[in-house]
Amino acid sequence: MIPARFEPALFALLLSGLMSLVVSAISTWRSAGLAEGFPRLWLGAWLASWLVAFPLVLAIAPIARRAVRRLVRSDQENSR
16 A cells, blocks of 8 residues: 555546546547547647646645635534
8 A cells, every 4th residue: 555645646646647638538539539540649648738737736736725725614613
């Protein structure tokens, strides 16, 4: 098993990988259609987008967490 201290990085890796996989598939399909060589085009687009997405998720996740904390009431506030 992977140590718990790597959880944020592993989460970012999986999230960015899956999201970039889906988004690049849609983008490649919209621009090239289901043309011959689609899987190769898609793989190239996916790998390039994942290289950008992973560091961005690592950098943006703390900002997003802080924003969510400000937007969501705590359980103590809800019980009043």
